[in-house]
Amino acid sequence: MKIKKDTKAEILKASKELFSQKGINSTGMRDIASIVGIKQSAIYNHYKNKESIVNAVIDDLFLHTLPQEKDIALASKGKSFLRDYIVEFKILCFDKAREKEFKIVMKELYNHEKIRNDFKELVYGKHLKYLSKVFFTMMQDNLIKSSDPYQLSSEFFSHLLMLKFEITLFKLDDDTQIKFTNLFEKHLDFFWENISL
Amino acid sequence: MKIKKDTKAEILKASKELFSQKGINSTGMRDIASIVGIKQSAIYNHYKNKESIVNAVIDDLFLHTLPQEKDIALASKGKSFLRDYIVEFKILCFDKAREKEFKIVMKELYNHEKIRNDFKELVYGKHLKYLSKVFFTMMQDNLIKSSDPYQLSSEFFSHLLMLKFEITLFKLDDDTQIKFTNLFEKHLDFFWENISL
DNA sequence: GTCTATATAGCGATAGAC
DNA sequence: GTCTATCGCTATATAGAC
Incomplete structure (x- = not known):
């Protein structure tokens, strides 16, 4: 089994977790980085800025919140x-x-x-x-x-x-x-x- | 009619307004002061810190949210x-x-x-x-x-x-x-x- | 009671070495 | 791709003149 570290995905996951705990505004890039295990500035190799992280989180926010619409x-x-x-x-x-x-x-x-x-x-x-x-x-x-x-x-x-x-x-x-x-x-x-x- | 400037009450009112618009965390002491028409540091003559303003707002937050309980x-x-x-x-x-x-x-x-x-x-x-x-x-x-x-x-x-x-x-x-x-x-x-x- | 000035800490973001 | 270092900005809070 190949262990592939997908840092970008880990950033997204950590952001989701922190956003749900502290809210978007109160979550700092340093908080996210510390969970992923990298330094704050390294995030910018994967996301342009905080807003693009927020948008990525929002994108699959509503995919499964309600029951699927049946026939x-x-x-x-x-x-x-x-x-x-x-x-x-x-x-x-x-x-x-x-x-x-x-x-x-x-x-x-x-x-x-x-x-x-x-x-x-x-x-x-x-x-x-x-x-x-x-x-x-x-x-x-x-x-x-x-x-x-x-x-x-x-x-x-x-x-x-x-x-x-x-x-x-x-x-x-x-x-x-x-x-x-x-x-x-x-x-x-x-x-x-x-x-x- | 005596015009009495109750700065403390005005701070509370401005805070309520701003908290409802931007949320507590995103409201700065400067925002509040600018509505009242004073400088940020002058607030501390009326409230010990931001937390005490928040508590004052919370105190009458639930007084009239629901219908009065009748007999x-x-x-x-x-x-x-x-x-x-x-x-x-x-x-x-x-x-x-x-x-x-x-x-x-x-x-x-x-x-x-x-x-x-x-x-x-x-x-x-x-x-x-x-x-x-x-x-x-x-x-x-x-x-x-x-x-x-x-x-x-x-x-x-x-x-x-x-x-x-x-x-x-x-x-x-x-x-x-x-x-x-x-x-x-x-x-x-x-x-x-x-x-x- | 209000002001100016400042201390201290946090934020997002960038530059450049490795 | 990650690091250290730093910039510019904003935040709360305090000190001291008036």
Whole structure:
């Protein structure tokens, strides 16, 4: 096995870690370098400046924050479709790498315009609209009561977002993980009971 | 009318403004001083250091972020109690001073331990429990279906929090204000229809 | 109470030796 | 590609004149 030291990748990894802990502004080039095991000035052989590191981190910040958008036709499965969605959402909540990314987003949401715009586009411009289509499909299949699909997606999603928010705010031991798993299930039951025909 | 220049109060006000715009770490003593109209070093005649300014700002950060907790007995009014609650919540969302405070909280939630703990205590330790009592009362009065009161408060509150979140993320012109007012009302209708007997 | 001047430390970034 | 050394700038905080 060849051991190839990819310094550029290590810089990116260390930056991600530090950005999620201390925020972008409070992370110095010296902090990053010390984790990688090089001197501060050596970073500039791999990245032009700090901003280009930040951009590299941002680039794969939103790749896996939300469940993958499945074929809308699968929405005809009804409650089990939503259960699959929530399970995937929950896994992302407890994923260490995803948690770090989410912390970066939360920390920089009001400081960094690109992160804010990417977040808005992902959640409001894309994902809530996807969920709207899901609920619209369920209405056409007479699985749920007829109402405003976007409102349903918003009601459905907001509680998941609050749980994710809670998970990152509170320390995660095994007990709380079980507790939250239970809360996800209860949300599904509550929501489905209220919308289903 | 006596014009009394209360420099200490002006420092606090300027700090609040700047903290909400740029965050605590990115706000310099020079920035604060320049708004007040004094030199940076003069601040130290009023506050020992930057930390004491931060603490002063934090002290009244959570005084008016959430609706006032009313007498639980009033919960017997049912839907109109929740409507009053939401109206008060909505007013706080559109209040300029409250919006600034909320931005500070959001910016510092993952950076500043005291702000994070105060926020957790207010929302999870206090307010959601208050709302639980509200829904428990409604159950006793046979106004709503019997279920877990804490889950109801969480389902009720999460969507309001997401709307508040949205309001601070998006630019606020008159159109969006009307749009959000409508969304608050729709949430109430959706929620009440689902829980009421 | 405010000013100027300064101490001390940190930041991002560059130059040039190896 | 990494190092040492350094530049220019900004930060918080202090000392002492007025």
